[in-house]
Amino acid sequence: MLDWLEKRVRRLGEPVVNTMEKLGFGFRFLMAVLWHSGTSFRRPGLVIREVFFTGVLSLVIILVSGLFVGMVLGLQGYDTLVRFGASEALGVLVSLSLLRELGPVVAGLLFASRAGSAITAEIGMMKATEQLAAMEMMAVNPVARVVAPRFWAGVLSMPILAALFSAMGILGGYVVGVVLIGVDAGTFWSQMQAQVDLFNDVGNGLVKSVVFGVAVSIIAVFEGFDAPPTAEGVSGATTRTVVTSSLVILGLDFILTAFMFRGI
Amino acid sequence: MNRRVYDFWVGLFVILGVAALAFLALRVSNVSNGGTKPTYRVTAAFDNIGGLKARAPIKSAGVLVGRVAGIHLDSTTYRAVVDLDIEQGYQFSRDTSAEILTSGILGDQYIGLEAGGDETMLKSGDRITLTSSAVVLEKLISQFMFSKAAENPSQAQPAP
Known part of the structure; x- marks a missing residue:
């Protein structure tokens, strides 16, 4: 009986300890990335190359998704607003939903699955094929040379994409x-301009996208760096990147929204 | 691909991003909401401000002349004191009256100013004395109901 109970408690404790350990490692990893960021700024070519892969190549999916999300908002918003005779508020509805929530969040989710997974897979494969170990042999710090440029590229790309x-x-x-x-074009734009505030809406959306950029980038590089150096390990790490960053984006979004838009 | 191709595409990417931000800032939002124009502050006390909020517009004859800076309760008179930031370009006479109005039937509340005839103008720190409170819909309805109830019994119940 006591044996059985002990086993249960241990089974509960094990994942808690593992999670704490991973969180601690992740945080120290973030500190290490920041500490070794000097190289990225001294050699901007490294970051520019990564911005090309994470940002520029994500452009198509971001632009097309944005267009379709906006069009769906237009259709659904009109359908709802016209029942209250407020169809001229369509511009306000579309722009506020996009600027405050959908822009940063959906762009962040797409960014995590389009670019985050690629970063994890790349770093994971570098580790599996012992390229990172080889760098260390040549006295090149892989965190400074490989990880930090990808992190900063993600942080830079995310607000632009959002x-x-x-x-x-x-x-x-x-x-x-x-x-x-x-809907009348004049009221569409003028209502939008009257209701949307530069600092409260556009600014806070920008802050959100920067926060999501930091979160997704650090999760992506961390999972890649932490991946077991096998084919299976890399695939698992890629999956974890997408799952974890999606959950973190949604969780952080709730916290940020609670602080930003409590209603003055 | 070499360095120059990356540089070109990333440059284009950044230009696109800046253009999108400029579009959002200039075309979508209202830059002048930032309040760059110089203002002067006057106060006005109301018995009831209803649903008035900070940053609500102040209008005179329908034209936006300023914004509500803050609202607090005077702890001696128990009236609501509203700080009004009015743009320097608009001067109002000392006997200007302020009332709380609603835009549309369910719209936001704003402060309407009606200029008087006095020759001295309001200056920073002055208080607007002529105020009328917000119309509270519940009070209006209950007043209406009571007046109906007061006149009905005589008609509904004929004297026995």
Whole structure:
């Protein structure tokens, strides 16, 4: 009986200890990345190359998704607003939803699955094929040479992608609302300009996207660096990157929203 | 691919990002909401401000002339004191009256200023004395119901 009880308690304790250990390692890893960031700034070529792979190559999916999300918001928003006779508020609805929530969050989720997974797989494979060990042999710090540029590229790309997502979405809402349905273009833009605040809405959306950029990038490089050096390990790490960063984005979004938009 | 190709595409990417931000800042949001124009502050006390909030617009004849800076309760008179930031370009006479109005039937509440005839103008720190409170819908309805109830019994119950 006591044996059985002990086994149960141990089974509960094991994942807790493992999680704490991983969290601690992850935090120390973040500190190490920041500490070794000097190389990234002294050799911007390293970061620019990574911005190309994480940011520029994510452009297509971000722009197309943004356009479609905006168009769907236009259709759904019009359908709901017209019941209250408030269809001229369509621009406000589309722009506030995109700037405050959908832009940063959906762009972050897409970024995590498009770029985060690629970063994890790349670093994981470098580890599995002992390229990282080889670098260390040559007295090149792999954190400074491989990890930090990818981290900073992610942090840099994410706000740009989120802004593009929101801008495309608003254009999509405009196309559906004004061009297809026939809401008046003047009220669409003027209501939007009257209700959207530069600091509260655009600014806070930007802050959110920077926070998500940091979170996704550090999770991606950490999972890659921490991956067991096998084919199976790398695939598992890639999956974990997408799952963890999606959950972290949604959790952080709730916390940030609670602080930013409590209603003045 | 070599360095120059990366540089070109990343440069284009950053330009696109800046353009998107500029679009959001200039076309979508209202830059002048930032309040760059110089303002002067006057106060006004109301019996009831209803649902008025900080940053609510102040309008005169429908034109935006300023914003509500803050609201607090005067702990001696138990009236709501509202700080009004009015743009320097708009001067109002001392006997200006302030009332709390609602835009539309369910819209936000704002402060309407109606200029008087006095020749001295309001200056920073002054208090607007002529105020009328927000119309509270529940009070209006209950007043209406009571007045109905007061006149009905005589008609509904004929004298025996």
